[in-house]
Amino acid sequence: MKKIRVLIIDDERAARSEIRRLLAGYPDIEIAGEAVNVDDALKMIQEQKPELLFLDIQMPEKSGFDLLESLEEVPLVIFTTAYDQYALKAFEVSALDYLVKPIREERFEKAxxxxxxxxxxxxxxxxxxxxxxxxxxxxQWSSVHLIESMDNYARIFFGDKNVFLKSSLNQLEEKLNSTIFFRxxxxxxxxxxxxQTITTMDGRLKITISTGAQLEVSERQSAKFRQWAAGK
Structure with missing residues (x-):
């Protein structure tokens, strides 16, 4: 049985011990490690590649949100905190779950x-x-239909929303799955x-995506796009 690798991130020893105690009842979960601050957590995530984080929101110097912003690939996250005012913000970011300390066993099991x-x-x-x-x-990258360059930012379109990410298009292109995304x-x-459709108009390739937006493939990219679209 493949175990779920978990990282516990909290500056309080008692809180980390309590999560470890609760996890002891789940044989399909493996604790990859514990971190007491954001910098340590970042290193451990890069080394251990956990699938799930138990993440305290408020920690000295940097918050749990700061940690998530610094990650290129984000595992599943269950927020843990003693402060109710963070609950709404946590759910706005679509965290897997949100546990208020002290954590009740039935809520932990649900998470x-x-x-x-x-x-x-x-x-x-x-x-x-x-x-x-x-x-x-x-x-989720699978929900992103379009990424546009905006000065020093990338504008990411997903569903009916769009957000700005401080990254160049070149940097994103290197990280994205090239079988799914194409510049x-x-x-x-x-x-x-x-x-939805690919047409030729005035010698240029035109693409219509599911939102109805019409986009144009540059002349330089046309041959590569045809191969990519054909799955080659």
């Missing part, structure tokens, strides 16, 4: 069940965490899953 269900339906393209103004978002011109990357 574990949700984690098992979600990991059974893992998105192979992964997810990112973005802070845009005062809003926080977990974004059609200097300013835009599209997701194959949202292409």
């Amino acid at each position: 574990i069940i949700q984690a098992r269900q979600r990991l059974g339906k893992t998105d192979p393209t992964g997810q990112i965490f973005v802070k845009d103004r005062q809003q926080y978002h977990f974004i 059609i011109n200097r300013a835009q990357i599209i997701n194959r899953q949202y292409i």
Whole structure:
């Protein structure tokens, strides 16, 4: 049986010990480690590759949100905190669950069940965490239909929303799954899953995506796009 690798991140020893005690009753979960601050957690995530984080929100110097913003690939997250005022913000970012300390065993069990269900339906393209103004978002890459370059930012379109990520299009292009995403011109990357039609107009390739937006493939990228669209 493949175990779920978990990282516990909390600056309070008692809180970490309590989560460890609660996890002892779940043989399908393996504790990959514990971190007491954001910097330690970042190193451990890069080394241990956990699938699930139990993450305290308020910690010295940097918060749990700061940690998530610094990650290129974000595991599933269950927030843990003693402060109720963070609850709404946590759910706005679509965290897997939110546990208020002291954690009740029945609520903990519910969170574990949700984690098992979600990991059974893992998105192979992964997810990112973005802070845009005062809003926080977990974004599944599979839900992104278009990425546009905006000065020093990338504008990410998903569903009926869009957010700004401080990243160049070149940096994103290197990280994205090239079988799913393609850079059609200097300013835009599209997701194959949202292409509805491909037509030629005045010698140029035109793409219509599921939102109704019409996009143009640059002349330089046309030959590569045809091969990519054909799955070659």
